[in-house]
Amino acid sequence: MGVLNVTPDSFTDGGNNHDPRDAVETALRLFAEGAALVDIGGESTRPGARPVSLDEELRRVMPVLEELPGMALSVDTSKAEVARRALELGVALVNDVSALRLDPDMAGVIADSGAYVCLLHMQGDPRTMQLEPRYGDVVADVAAFLEERLAAAVAAGISEDRVCIDPGIGFGKTVPQNLALLNGLDRFCAIGPPVLVGVSRKSTLARVLGDPGGRVGSDAASIGAAVAAFDRGATLFRVHDVAAHVEALAIAAAVEHGAEC
Numbered sequence: 001m002g003v004l005n006v007t008p009d010s011f012t013d014g015g016n017n018h019d020p021r022d023a024v025e026t027a028l029r030l031f032a033e034g035a036a037l038v039d040i041g042g043e044s045t046r047p048g049a050r051p052v053s054l055d056e057e058l059r060r061v062m063p064v065l066e067e068l069p070g071m072a073l074s075v076d077t078s079k080a081e082v083a084r085r086a087l088e089l090g091v092a093l094v095n096d097v098s099a100l101r102l103d104p105d106m107a108g109v110i111a112d113s114g115a116y117v118c119l120l121h122m123q124g125d126p127r128t129m130q131l132e133p134r135y136g137d138v139v140a141d142v143a144a145f146l147e148e149r150l151a152a153a154v155a156a157g158i159s160e161d162r163v164c165i166d167p168g169i170g171f172g173k174t175v176p177q178n179l180a181l182l183n184g185l186d187r188f189c190a191i192g193p194p195v196l197v198g199v200s201r202k203s204t205l206a207r208v209l210g211d212p213g214g215r216v217g218s219d220a221a222s223i224g225a226a227v228a229a230f231d232r233g234a235t236l237f238r239v240h241d242v243a244a245h246v247e248a249l250a251i252a253a254a255v256e257h258g259a260e261c
Contacts, residue, residue, distance in 0.1 A: 001037045001074065001238040002030030003200065006060045007044045020063040027068055034246035037093065039238060040064055041076030045097050045122075045171070057082050065089045074118070080105035087113040093164075095238075097122050097171065099149040100156070111157030118164045118196055118236075119149045123172025138177040139184035142167050147191055164236055166196040170204060178204045182229055189233035197229040198238035200245075223248045231256075 006023045017023035027038045042060035043052045052060075057079060065073065065086055074093035075086040080103040083094045087109070093116035100107045100119065110117050121142045123133050135141045146165045154160050167181045167188055178199075188195045199205070205221035206214025219241040226237050226245055230252050239245045 001039050001196070001236060002027075002033070002035035002242045003238060003240050004030065004038050004040045004064075005044065005076075006040060006042050006064055018060075020067065023064040024067045027064070027071065027073075030242050031071065033243035035072075035242045037072050037074050038068075039074045039076050039095055041095075042082070043077065045076075047170075054079055054081055058085065061086065062089075065091065074116075078102040078106070080109045084109045084113075087115050092116055093118060096120065097168070099145075100153060101149075107153060107156035107158060110153075110162075114159075114162070116162045116164070117153065117158060118166055119146060119153060120166040120171065121145050121168035133172040133174055133177065135177065138173065138180050139187050142181060143187050143191065146188065150191065150193065160193065164194040164196050165191060166198060166238075169197065169199045170202045175204045175207050178202075179208070182225065182232070185229055185232035185234055194236055195234045196236035196238060197226065197234045199225045199229065200237075200239040200241070219244060227252045 004017060004023060004027055006017050008018050017026050030038050040061055042057040057077065061075065061082060062085060066089065069090065073091045074095050075083060075091050076095040077083055078096050078098040083106060094110055095118045096106060097120045099121065150160065150163060150165065153163055165188060169178050169181060173181065182199065185195060200222040201217045203215050203217065205217025205225060209221060222239065222241065223244055226239065227248055230249055237245060237249065
């Protein structure tokens with residue numbers, strides 16, 4: 001899943017694709033590099049980010065979606081109306097960082113469309129999530145949340161085979177908690193749906209490598225984390241540097257399959 005933020009304030013690429021023409025060019029490049037999906041978001045969810053209005057999010061997202069008919073797209077939104085309009089244009093998946101909690105209409109919109117949904121764990125909201133995240137056992141707590149949200153999605157009419165889950169690396173977690181989640185991915189895989197990991201360029205990577213104030217991790221560190229996640233069962237990866245991740249994960253998959261021969 002290639003990342004395409006059409007925002008002025010996302011943590012690593014804010015402003016790069018604020019012009020719809022630039023965003024369309026970036027989407028086409030990500031597909032050419034091997035992305036199976038391109039995830040388009042019009043509202044930043046970086047730590048400290050403030051929400052944007054429905055009208056502003058639509059203004060950012062819709063011109064890009066309209067220029068990419070027939071492409072394999074997901075929309076990164078927690079607003080049901082944004083999701084509804086995106087799905088009408090053929091978007092395949094709604095990537096909702098609130099896991100269907102923020103907008104009471106979201107589950108119904110997805111169920112009615114037959115689309116896919118990604119349910120992500122976030123403690124608090126983007127403005128507050130990194131202030132002082134606390135857990136009893138981070139892996140057990142996040143797994144219990146994802147199990148509950150999966151049940152809620154199914155109860156709302158979304159088919160379980162249309163759901164993927166995301167433990168939410170960096171969404172209300174400390175560096176040790178993020179590492180524990182990555183190391184414990186087998187617990188999330190046991191829930192059932194495919195597991196998506198979004199660790200690309202996140203500050204945890206920079207801090208693990210010795211930069212305590214680092215806000216953006218390197219692509220090399222991102223690839224290392226993605227391969228480790230693959231080894232622990234993740235099958236979906238939300239990344240910025242698509243080409244390098246495709247190559248690295250292809251080799252990881254070849255080694256795994258070769259070991260089974």
